[in-house]
Structures are given as C-alpha cells and as structure tokens.
Amino acid sequence: MRGLNDKVVVVTGGGGGIGGATCRRFAEEGAHVAVCDLNADGAAQTADAITSNGGTAKAYQIDITDLGQVTDGIAAIEDNLGPIDVLVNNAGWDIFKPFLKTQPEEWQKLIAINLNGALNMHYAVLPGMVDRKAGRVVNVSSDAGRVGSSGEAVYAACKAGMIALSKTLAREHARQGITFNVVCPGPTETALLDNFMAEAGNPDKLAEAFRRAVPMGRLGQAEDLPGAIVFLSSEDAAFITGQVLSVSGGLTMNG
Ligand SMILES: NC(=O)c1ccc[n+]([C@@H]2O[C@H](COP(=O)([O-])OP(=O)(O)OC[C@H]3O[C@@H](n4cnc5c(N)ncnc54)[C@H](O)[C@@H]3O)[C@@H](O)[C@H]2O)c1
Numbered sequence: 001m002r003g004l005n006d007k008v009v010v011v012t013g014g015g016g017g018i019g020g021a022t023c024r025r026f027a028e029e030g031a032h033v034a035v036c037d038l039n040a041d042g043a044a045q046t047a048d049a050i051t052s053n054g055g056t057a058k059a060y061q062i063d064i065t066d067l068g069q070v071t072d073g074i075a076a077i078e079d080n081l082g083p084i085d086v087l088v089n090n091a092g093w094d095i096f097k098p099f100l101k102t103q104p105e106e107w108q109k110l111i112a113i114n115l116n117g118a119l120n121m122h123y124a125v126l127p128g129m130v131d132r133k134a135g136r137v138v139n140v141s142s143d144a145g146r147v148g149s150s151g152e153a154v155y156a157a158c159k160a161g162m163i164a165l166s167k168t169l170a171r172e173h174a175r176q177g178i179t180f181n182v183v184c185p186g187p188t189e190t191a192l193l194d195n196f197m198a199e200a201g202n203p204d205k206l207a208e209a210f211r212r213a214v215p216m217g218r219l220g221q222a223e224d225l226p227g228a229i230v231f232l233s234s235e236d237a238a239f240i241t242g243q244v245l246s247v248s249g250g251l252t253m254n255g
Contacts, residue, residue, distance in 0.1 A: 015042020
C-alpha cells in the first residue's frame with residue numbers, strides 16, 4: 001500500500017482483536033503506531049509485538065469516553081511520535097439483549113464507548129489535520145449499523161451514528177485533504193463476540209446461526225479486517241471519502 005511509511009497512526013482499541021491485528025499491519029507498512037486502549041496490558045502487548053519485530057509502536061492507556069484523557073493522550077502521542085496522519089476509531093463494546101430488556105444505564109455505557117468515544121477522538125485529532133490540510137480517518141462501525149441486528153438496538157444505533165458522522169465530516173473536510181471512510185465488520189471471532197454470545201445464552205447455536213447467515217460460510221477473523229482499514233488509510237485511497245465498506249463474507253450487500 002502506498003504512502004504509509006513513517007506515517008503516524010493512532011488506533012483505538014489497539015489492545016483488542018481487530019485493533020491489534022490492524023496495528024500490526026500498519027507497522028508492516030512502515031507506519032509508527034500509537035496503540036491506544038483502556039486496557040493497558042492489551043495495548044502494551046500489541047506495541048511489544050510490533051517493536052520486537054523491528055517496527056515502531058508505543059502503547060497509550062486512554063479511556064475514549066473521557067475527553068480530558070483523550071486530549072492529554074493525543075498531546076502525548078504528538079510529542080512522542082509527531083503529528084497524527086491517520087486516525088482509526090476502532091474501540092467498541094457490545095451487549096446482547098432485546099431492547100426492552102436493557103436498562104438506561106446500559107444505553108449510557110454503549111453510547112459513551114461506541115459513539116461519544118469516536119466524537120472525542122475526532123474532536124481532539126481533527127484540528128491538527130485541518131491545519132496540515134492532510135489526514136485519513138477510518139471508523140470501524142458494524143454491519144449492525146447498516147442493516148440492524150436483533151439484540152443490539154443501542155449498539156446498532158451508535159454504529160449507524162458513526163456512519164452518518166463519517167459522511168458528514170467527509171463533506172465538511174473534503175477540500176482540506178482529509179478523508180473519512182467506514183469499515184463494517186460482521187460477526188468476527190474476538191473477545192467482543194465471545195462475550196456477546198455468552199450473554200445470549202447459547203453461544204454454539206448462535207455461532208452456527210451466524211455461520212449460516214454468512215454467504216462465505218464462516219465467521220470473520222481479526223486478520224480479515226486490516227487490509228480494508230489500511231487501504232483506506234493509504235495514498236491509494238486518496239480519492240475515496242464518505243464510503244462504507246462491509247468486510248463480512250457477503251453478509252451485507254449494499255448497493
Ligand atoms: N467482533 C465482532 O463481531 C464485531 C462485529 C462488528 C463490529 N465490531 C467492531 O469492531 C471493533 C473492534 O472490536 P473487536 O471485535 O476487536 O473487540 P475487542 O473486544 O477484541 O476489542 C475492543 C477493544 O476496545 C477497547 N475499549 C473498550 N472500551 C474502551 C474505552 N472506553 N476506551 C478505550 N478502549 C476501549 C477494549 O479494551 C478492547 O481492547 C469494535 O468497534 C466493534 O464494535 C466487531
């Protein structure tokens with residue numbers, strides 16, 4: 001992929017499944033990776049794996065729901081690694097419950113992580129990109145945000161919000177050299193999906209139902225996602241903005 005060597009890339013949720021795989025792939029492209037996560041150990045593991053392989057990475061413990069922590073974290077990243085070229089908003093959290101069984105406190109946590117977290121990150125990182133008239137933003141949403149998904153009403157609402165946010169920012173900043181695109185995983189075997197299926201009560205049955213629903217006949221793996229995320233962050237995607245790409249084995253086919 002062109003244009004990623006020596007670029008400074010920020011990935012939230014970099015200590016998790018998809019985020020970890022994405023950080024490692026950016027490092028393979030020669031980027032300098034700020035691995036951000038609430039889970040300090042997970043972020044450190046991803047950063048260590050990259051540096052022990054000869055790449056450049058540093059771990060940052062940041063709770064994306066807290067604008068103060070985000071602002072301080074972004075300042076620390078720019079001090080250590082330099083101005084941010086690429087932002088990947090990937091951190092997320094989910095629970096499996098029919099909407100009428102959810103509690104308002106659960107909505108607040110879902111919204112705080114899946115929507116406000118991304119707002120905070122954009123708010124802290126975008127001014128620098130505007131000044132430099134360059135930047136790439138990739139937001140990791142979900143097929144649930146495109147077509148809905150039973151048991152995920154509030155999560156799906158946040159993920160749909162992330163898509164609308166990306167398209168709006170893509171319009172507002174199109175003449176400033178900044179692109180915003182969205183990647184939507186389907187069911188992907190990570191800690192998030194394990195917890196989600198355990199809560200649903202019958203993980204094996206649910207996994208089988210997911211497999212049957214995916215035209216390619218399997219669940220996603222974390223390593224299925226970085227190709228699309230890194231491509232949309234590269235110079236090869238310079239004329240692509242405001243777009244939504246499902247990476248889910250054909251689960252969601254949108255025109
Ligand atoms: N796994 C799936 O089936 C699936 C499907 C669709 C979309 N997604 C999306 O993909 C993204 C990555 O998820 P994953 O499957 O790799 O899950 P994961 O649980 O492996 O990783 C999510 C990471 O986000 C971090 N995180 C949670 N809250 C945070 C906060 N407040 N501040 C900072 N970091 C926080 C977690 O610590 C974790 O490391 C998420 O946005 C998720 O919604 C996943």
